[in-house]
Amino acid sequence: MSVSQVMGPVQELRHEMDAPGPARRKLSELDLGDVFKEVLELDTGRVRRGIESILAVVARSIMRGEGFRYVVPTRSASNQMYVEELDRIVLKDKTSSRAFANTGTVRKVTIMTRIMGLVWELCNKGIHVTKRDLFYTDVKLFKTQNESDEVLNDVACMVGCTRTSLSVVASEKGIVIGRVRFREAGDLIDCTRMGVGGKAIPPYVERITDIESDAEFILLVEKDAAFMRLAEDRFYSKYACIIITAKGQPDVATRLFLKKLRETLGIPIMGLVDSDPYGLKILSVYMSGSKNMSYDSANLTTPDIKWLGVRPSDLEKYGIPERCRLPMTEHDIKTGKELLQEDFIKKNPAWYKELELMVKNKEKAEIQALSSFGFQYLTEEYLPRKLAQGDWI
Amino acid sequence: MSVSQVMGPVQELRHEMDAPGPARRKLSELDLGDVFKEVLELDTGRVRRGIESILAVVARSIMRGEGFRYVVPTRSASNQMYVEELDRIVLKDKTSSRAFANTGTVRKVTIMTRIMGLVWELCNKGIHVTKRDLFYTDVKLFKTQNESDEVLNDVACMVGCTRTSLSVVASEKGIVIGRVRFREAGDLIDCTRMGVGGKAIPPYVERITDIESDAEFILLVEKDAAFMRLAEDRFYSKYACIIITAKGQPDVATRLFLKKLRETLGIPIMGLVDSDPYGLKILSVYMSGSKNMSYDSANLTTPDIKWLGVRPSDLEKYGIPERCRLPMTEHDIKTGKELLQEDFIKKNPAWYKELELMVKNKEKAEIQALSSFGFQYLTEEYLPRKLAQGDWI
Structure with a gap:
């Protein structure tokens, strides 16, 4: 499969999207x-x-x-x-x-x-x-x-x-690597030349200017283990993308940085999280904000993140071995059921269906479960296939 | 006070030190x-x-x-x-x-x-x-x-x-900024041009080659809050140094990176940690290793780190206000007393004295306590004075 074939669906998605620039509606524009x-x-x-x-x-x-x-x-x-x-x-x-x-x-x-x-x-x-x-x-x-x-x-x-x-x-946690260049406090940062460790996302997003990129999409990764795999394999060289992780629960600096990239570049964002309620919660924090800082949600949130994987239906579709799936705890199931009531899930039928499947099967899996097919299955099989098929929701 | 005055004691210390290169004794050289x-x-x-x-x-x-x-x-x-x-x-x-x-x-x-x-x-x-x-x-x-x-x-x-x-x-946690350049997986990384966020220290230290630096010392910082202050103020521009933090408990990647810098550059390392038993424990992990990975200690440890601050005696010397000192808990005091029995403390009388003072006064303080004199007191007063006076042990 050639790279251009693989990137076809991503490019289509991108064309469907708004042009670069702040395209989101403002509160003041609504008749509320x-x-x-x-x-x-x-x-x-x-x-x-x-x-x-x-x-x-x-x-x-x-x-x-x-x-x-x-x-x-x-x-x-x-x-x-x-x-x-x-x-x-x-x-x-x-x-x-x-x-x-x-x-x-x-x-x-x-x-x-x-x-x-x-x-x-x-x-x-x-x-x-x-x-x-x-x-x-x-x-x-x-x-x-x-x-x-x-x-x-x-x-x-x-x-x-x-x-x-x-x-x-807040303190900084996030890292970025891939097809983006910007100035940070005047210094020119080229994230394609950040070795295997990547660049620490700074706590002061307003110091970032002159963002330039030829990326087709942003890959938002929940955990640093997956980030490290993607960085070492230089995934961004073959698939024009920017890879970001907040290493778990998103911090304010990473959310601001993601939002700034999205508004400047207008490219789609693909979320790669664990197949458990916590993974979905992480996506929701990026998209809808956390309750604790709801007053600030317009400035911190990036709606319209695509859920690329790992989705509950992937467990069957990709044949993740039984031994790499984990039973959901009582607490996981409770969290999953609560999420089914949340507006951001209810308004997206495909997401709702996936979450329902998770709660029904009472099974979860981490991104690392893909390692059971080989350590580079994530970068060489799973992601390329997902991107080529446009398999996101 | 001019910068050259300030750096005098650091330069003297450096001249006392061994030349660059692995100067440490090997186990096989000892008659054991x-x-x-x-x-x-x-x-x-x-x-x-x-x-x-x-x-x-x-x-x-x-x-x-x-x-x-x-x-x-x-x-x-x-x-x-x-x-x-x-x-x-x-x-x-x-x-x-x-x-x-x-x-x-x-x-x-x-x-x-x-x-x-x-x-x-x-x-x-x-x-x-x-x-x-x-x-x-x-x-x-x-x-x-x-x-x-x-x-x-x-x-x-x-x-x-x-x-x-x-x-x-292990996953990467550390960040570096300041007067050092190296190649990471072939990419040239210049840590004086890393904005305010710094460069993420990669998990694979063997990918780092061609280290070059004009730094006089390495400033090893316990917490990222202090790191952020130093980075934003570009402390390394005025005082030729490399600033590193593992954001708390040192991870393997940061320890390997520090060791590699020390062996390549042969410059002194100054530790800036909280004035509590936990801060000392962090220094000890860098210097003597953790018990859990003792078999690997030769490759992970960097002895001879100077304890720059915040030391128990600093609380009086710098007049840290009572309100910014915290009473030590029972657990803190117990940990402090246990540390007094550790070899790495016992063999260094100056460290022993400081720890004794801490346990006696039952008071601790974080690096951030210096903020009570102004947010930039750390970079504009405390560290310059310490460096100028050679006030490390």
């Missing part, structure tokens, strides 16, 4: 009224001014004799909604008031004020820190990192920006 | 008799021939009517010893016999035979796989990954090579 809140990526100048306005409002409230209080958007599940037209979770308009003169909220208000001061300083200096750094600037006040992290999300909602815009980043 | 076993890095041809010899011995044993059995070096703690002259843990000469015709060992013998067959195949193909891939080639036989991993270590000891020589690698 003012009840939903979404945040934007803001530059440091605008974040600083946002914080200043919040404090100006507070100051006026104090002057009026109405006290020191913040109005904070509620981020609980009851205030979240999945919007089908957008294919992501957004926040509804419920807010709560946090007063300094209230024993129940005085700590939160103090923490919030301190965090806003620190973020203002970061924006002023133009540097980034981790959530851990932030926590350590005042351990006695924050007590646990969980508290400063929570308030950080509140502050992002109040300012109306992403958490990354606050210059506070 | 034949009781100790160490493994070597072998190429795939020699590993294949090693496996073939083991099976030839087995075949002859069967032909003589003495049955199918393997002689396996014992890897338990009772067969391990710390050798001061080498500054690492080695295996003593105890072995055990595993017979196929014994219900207690038949499974181990079967697993061992299967693993040797798989490793032979990998060496023949010249590819690498993860421990997880290996496990998945025969789930029903191996049952848990722990079993195939254990046998893999046994096979390495039997062949007399490192686990990495078996072409089975």
Whole structure:
């Protein structure tokens, strides 16, 4: 089978897709009224001014004799909604008031004020820190990192920006290799020349500019073991693609990077995950966002990821030996049944069918199960056949 | 303070050090008799021939009517010893016999035979796989990954090579940035041009060749938060260094990479870890190896790492605020006291004193505690002052 044959279905898919550029609908374009809140990526100048306005409002409230209080958007599940037209979770308009003169909220208000001061300083200096750094600037006040992290999300909602815009980043986990070149903080990075280890995806996606690529698709891999196989075999040399992994649960930096690639290049994304509920959850985090950061979902999510494999129906189709399938635990089955109720599954009949099959057969399999046919079966047989047949959903 | 002033003590230290090249004593050079076993890095041809010899011995044993059995070096703690002259843990000469015709060992013998067959195949193909891939080639036989991993270590000891020589690698975690250039699988990698995210350290260190550097020292950082600060501030531009992190517990790939840099460049290594027993344990794994892979210690360990910081005495010296110090838990104190008994601490009076101080004050602090003086205190004050004063032990 020649490479051009193999890539046929991928190219067709690509032509069906929108042209490069941000093609997704915005919340403001929908006729849903003012009840939903979404945040934007803001530059440091605008974040600083946002914080200043919040404090100006507070100051006026104090002057009026109405006290020191913040109005904070509620981020609980009851205030979240999945919007089908957008294919992501957004926040509804419920807010709560946090007063300094209230024993129940005085700590939160103090923490919030301190965090806003620190973020203002970061924006002023133009540097980034981790959530851990932030926590350590005042351990006695924050007590646990969980508290400063929570308030950080509140502050992002109040300012109306992403958490990354606050210059506070999570640690980096993701790696990338393959047919893409970009500038990172000015340095030219060519991901076809990154040996076998790949390039670490930076925590500050806004430092990435001038993205260029001749890739036909992005291969999004759940685990680093599969990534290593693909990298060592230089899979991207034969099949023009960009290979990315977040090594398990997707981190914010990898999600932002994937989204940026998708919007710049407009090429399809193929997901390669374990055939278990957890693999699907990982795809869903890339596509619809996590509940915890739903306010930020527009900036973090990349809808329309194709589920290439490993799918429950592959176990029969590719004859994965019984000994490499694992029985699903009670907890797996419960998670699978819960996923069947999720909107992102229900709206995609092919996905629903696969998940139903998984829960019915009570069997799961990791990507590594393909190694039972030989260590290079993944790169030499499974993926080429899937791509040539257009076998994704 | 000028940069040359700052680098003075580092340069002096470097001149005191040995010239580049493998300067460490070998086990065979010591007058300890034949009781100790160490493994070597072998190429795939020699590993294949090693496996073939083991099976030839087995075949002859069967032909003589003495049955199918393997002689396996014992890897338990009772067969391990710390050798001061080498500054690492080695295996003593105890072995055990595993017979196929014994219900207690038949499974181990079967697993061992299967693993040797798989490793032979990998060496023949010249590819690498993860421990997880290996496990998945025969789930029903191996049952848990722990079993195939254990046998893999046994096979390495039997062949007399490192686990990495078996072409089975752990997943990659480490990243590097700074003043070093090398070829990785032929690609030229310049770590001064890796943006802010750095380069992922590859799992196959033997693919790294042509290392060149003008660095004066290697800065070994425990956590990625500190790494990110150093990378964003391009610390290596002002202070000629190579910055490495394994993001917590050191993985095999990062340890091999560090060792290779040290042996090629012959420059000092400065460790920057949390001021707690866990930080010291991390330094000890880089220096003396972990008990679990003691047979491989010569190939994985890099002795003579300097403890730059954060040291217990720094908490007073740099006036780390009370609120950023954390009380040690019972478990921390117990671990600290156990460490005081370890050879690698006892043989270094300055380290012993610091650890004693930690256990006495029952206080710990993370690298991030330095953020309480400002987010860039680490790169602009703490490290420059330490380096200028030669404040390492």
